[in-house]
Amino acid sequence: MREIRVGLLGAGVVGSEVAHVLLERSDKLSEQVGATVALQRIVVKDASKKRPSFIPTELLSTNPDDVVSNPDVDIVVELIGGEHPPLELMTKAISNGKHVVTANKEVMAKSGYRLLSLAAQRGVDLRYEASVGAGIPILSPLQQDLAANEIASIRAIVNGTTNYILSKMAREDMDYQTALRQAQELGYAESDPTNDIEGIDAAYKLSILASLAFHTPVKPSDIFTQGISTLHPKDFTYARELGYAVKLLAIAKRHDDGIEARVHPAMVSLNSQLANVDGVFNAIQIEGDLVGPLVFFGRGAGALPTTSTVVADVLTIARNIAAGSLIRPRIELNRRIDVKPMSKVETSYYLRIAVKDQPGVLAEIARVLGDHAISISSVIQKELNADAQTAIIVIMTHPALEASMQAATAKLSSLTIMNEVSALIRVED
């Protein structure tokens, strides 16, 4: 049997499990592929680090060229993470005629188009299924099984860390800091959780999903991104009373005049599938014009689910090599559709304000919203603080332009009857 040799960059949480599966299931995988799939080399950063006993020390190296420039390596698996040096190493591997598999959302979101074009030029494959949703197959279905559809929308929960924190805040009335600390203690959040909690990680994933769905490059910088750190437990209680859950959503929609792409906390109906995605699970809801709504659900992080996907990508390439098929990555980003600025996006809103408890207040608020073409669907007085003579009011609106809502809240903040605009959360019906 022909031998297909794999070089691994990184043997951390995911890389060591990928090595484990490639070594332990070697016979079964080789049988499936019709060629021997052999792990050739494993590059790590720190040679002195203690590794699991199944990692053969003779395969270890600290020199990435032992993989990316090694003539004995056919497939490079990049599992280092972050933008640099993975971008440079993947570029070098592809330039050297090697197929590449990666789980790196940052590199694929920022430089995927360039890398895929280079791979197409060099006649090698570049697969990155694990970069979105870890164990959930979503990029392949988008490119293959749904290819006949015009995709109308994507609504997704693609960050397990924030979903875990939001689930805790909603179900246990926990405040944000406590929920974050617990997520860190359990290993769900990194010591520097900025990329997760500020929505940056979700924006990388949405950039990859939206580019494939709409066949146009959607850059992370095109995506309006807002994180979860300013959410207050009070809003989870009020949301529940109104029939909603609060989730960090990645949303992309196709309109006649462009695409909207945004990541932010959003209220979703308690009856919706997304509302019931809890903890570290992910879900990606896609609406195609032929297929209708689809939901992909599963573990969006973790060594084993990510390994499941990474090894599947390796096997797909190995199978093609064994069959002598001509391999080219799919890059169907042949449309040029503008991403609308957030100011032109239309959505409904939940607004929590603290006002002076006096006659005429509601009429004044309604006038400001009306002046900005914002129509109210309900107003509820939630609390009254008799000592401070303030009332907390929750307003739900019908769909309105983001620019109008921002202008209206600025105007509301300037009114003498207003103590503060405490929360503004978009509602995704």
Ligand SMILES: NC(=O)c1ccc[n+]([C@@H]2O[C@H](COP(=O)([O-])OP(=O)(O)OC[C@H]3O[C@@H](n4cnc5c(N)ncnc54)[C@H](OP(=O)(O)O)[C@@H]3O)[C@@H](O)[C@H]2O)c1
């Ligand atoms: N963890 C998950 O649940 C998950 C889910 C989906 C996708 N991913 C993606 O999978 C990738 C890997 O994540 P991970 O959690 O396995 O990361 P990790 O645990 O931090 O492992 C990173 C590995 O890369 C090695 N490394 C770091 N810098 C290097 C350098 N300059 N040269 C050579 N090796 C270097 C490290 O070496 P040492 O061992 O010597 O430190 C380590 O083995 C990332 O792109 C991540 O976003 C992860």
